[in-house]
Every structure is written in C-alpha cells, then in structure tokens.
Amino acid sequence: MPLFLTQEDVAFFKENGYVKFRLFSPKEMDRICKEYDELFQRKLNPGMEAAWRGDEMKKAANAKDTSDYSVQSVHNLQMHSAVFTEILTDERLLDALQDVMGTQNIALHHTKAHNKPPKKGAPYLMHQDYLYFPYKNDSMVAVFLNIDDSDRENGGLCVYPGSHKLGVLKDHGVFEDGQEYHWADPAKYPIEGATPIIAKRGEVVIFSYLLLHGSYVNNSDRTRRMFLAQIMAADDEQLEKKHVSPAQGLMLRGYNPRRDATMEKRFHH
Ligand SMILES: O=C(O)CCC(=O)C(=O)O
Numbered sequence: 540m541p542l543f544l545t546q547e548d549v550a551f552f553k554e555n556g557y558v559k560f561r562l563f564s565p566k567e568m569d570r571i572c573k574e575y576d577e578l579f580q581r582k583l584n585p586g587m588e589a590a591w592r593g594d595e596m597k598k599a600a601n602a603k604d605t606s607d608y609s610v611q612s613v614h615n616l617q618m619h620s621a622v623f624t625e626i627l628t629d630e631r632l633l634d635a636l637q638d639v640m641g642t643q644n645i646a647l648h649h650t651k652a653h654n655k656p657p658k659k660g661a662p663y664l665m666h667q668d669y670l671y672f673p674y675k676n677d678s679m680v681a682v683f684l685n686i687d688d689s690d691r692e693n694g695g696l697c698v699y700p701g702s703h704k705l706g707v708l709k710d711h712g713v714f715e716d717g718q719e720y721h722w723a724d725p726a727k728y729p730i731e732g733a734t735p736i737i738a739k740r741g742e743v744v745i746f747s748y749l750l751l752h753g754s755y756v757n758n759s760d761r762t763r764r765m766f767l768a769q770i771m772a773a774d775d776e777q778l779e780k781k782h783v784s785p786a787q788g789l790m791l792r793g794y795n796p797r798r799d800a801t802m803e804k805r806f807h808h
Pocket residue numbers: 653663668694695696752753754765767
C-alpha cells in the first residue's frame with residue numbers, strides 16, 4: 540500500500556510521468572510564503588535574473604530582447620533559510636516520494652525558486668531536466684511546490700503527459716554567456732500543445748526528470764512563485780560531474796549504500 544498517495548495517484552505517475560496532490564495547509568503556506576518573500580527581498584539584485592536565452596525562447600516570449608521578460612531565481616534555498624530544509628524533511632512529502640520512487644533511500648540533488656513577475660514573466664520551452672544533470676538509473680524527480688494558484692495565464696507549468704517514456708530527446712538548446720539552456724524541438728513539442736497544470740497554492744506536482752515540461756509566459760497581473768527540489772535515489776550514479784550544488788547528496792530518508800567513508804575522501808563532494 541502507498542504511504543501517502545493513493546494507488547490511483549501512483550498508477551497515474553507511472554503512466555503520465557507526473558502527479559499532483561495537496562501537501563501544505565493555508566497556515567503552513569503562510570509561513571513558507573513569508574520566508575520566501577523575505578528571502579527574495581533580502582537578496583534582490585540583478586544577479587538573480589534567470590530568464591532563459593536563445594532566439595526560440597524570445598519567440599516563445601513574443602519579445603524582441605531577453606530584457607523584455609524576466610524571472611527572478613534563488614538556488615539552494617535550504618542554505619538560506621531553515622523553512623526550506625523543513626519542506627525537504629516533511630514526512631508527508633517523503634512518504635509521497637517513496638510512493639512514486641519505489642525506494643526509501645532518498646537524497647537531495649538541489650533546490651531553487653522561480654519568481655515570475657506579472658505582465659513580463661518569462662516562458663520556459665518544453666524540456667527534459669535530464670540534460671542538466673544526467674544520472675544512470677533516471678531516478679530523479681522534481682518536487683514543484685506552487686506558492687501561488689497557477690494556470691496558463693500567470694505562467695504556470697505545463698507537461699506532455701507520458702513523454703517520460705520517450706527516452707532522452709534531441710537537444711535544441713543553446714550555450715550562451717557561459718550557461719547551458721536545453722529544450723526539445725519547439726516545432727514538434729510547442730508549449731501550446733502541452734497540457735496545462737492548474738494548481739492551487741500548497742499543491743505539489745512531482746514529475747520525472749525525463750518528462751517534457753515547460754511553462755507559459757506570464758501576461759497576467761498575478762505573480763507566479765514556485766519552489767522546486769530535485770530529488771534522487773541515493774544509489775543512483777551521476778553520469779557527468781556537473782550541476783554540483785551545496786548539500787547535494789544530503790540524505791532525506793533511509794541510507795546511502797554508495798557513500799564512501801574513508802578519511803581520504805572526507806572533503807570530496
Ligand atoms: O519556473 C518554471 O515554471 C519552470 C521551471 C522548470 O521547468 C525547470 O526549472 O525545469
């Protein structure tokens with residue numbers, strides 16, 4: 540029997556590559572939101588701009604220049620404020636993760652937050668997260684916490700259900716300003732052809748890192764805030780040494796059968 544989700548939820552995840560469910564109460568969300576906004580206020584600086592680059596992204600945003608759209612981002616939020624560590628160790632969330640991942644040995648990869656402003660919120664073309672941090676057993680899932688009600692109008696998430704079964708798709712991304720940006724062929728997988736995820740504040744979407752997902756432009760007068768954690772099975776194996784983040788490998792539940800315990804490697808990531 541699943542620990543937190545229903546059997547239907549687990550079957551839906553297997554078939555579609557994602558599942559949505561309520562996790563946090565309005566009172567819990569008030570606390571998370573307060574800390575989230577204070578963190579963005581404390582850190583507000585131009586270095587937080589994370590809008591994706593590339594001509595195809597500009598086209599999706601209906602913009603002439605990347606400065607015409609925006610998304611503010613903070614990474615590794617658990618290093619900034621304990622509220623985000625508490626989210627990662629929430630027993631209900633870990634039960635839900637165990638339900639879909641099929642292991643109790645659950646480790647952190649990294650976290651981030653995207654704050655999409657009203658009117659000029661950046662779109663994200665459809666992509667698989669695999670290309671940013673490939674692992675051997677594809678155990679990686681994203682936990683996408685909706686801080687605001689979100690939908691097609693305010694830049695919400697959208698997915699191609701079942702696309703996690705397609706394997707790794709051809710990359711159409713770009714490398715600009717020292718950063719890699721990945722996406723799948725926009726002619727074949729346009730944002731307009733995706734299924735919108737209509738989510739309430741406090742609802743979570745867990746999805747496979749092979750699922751094609753993206754998000755809409757925010758042309759509305761509402762902000763779209765989210766918090767995202769990438770989570771992996773502790774025994775999965777990194778295929779390329781990239782996207783190494785603070786607290787990567789932190790055990791959230793169970794144990795790590797692969798972790799080296801020699802003195803020699805004690806300072807290694
Ligand atoms: O902020 C968003 O809506 C998109 C996030 C996303 O797709 C990602 O970070 O992989």
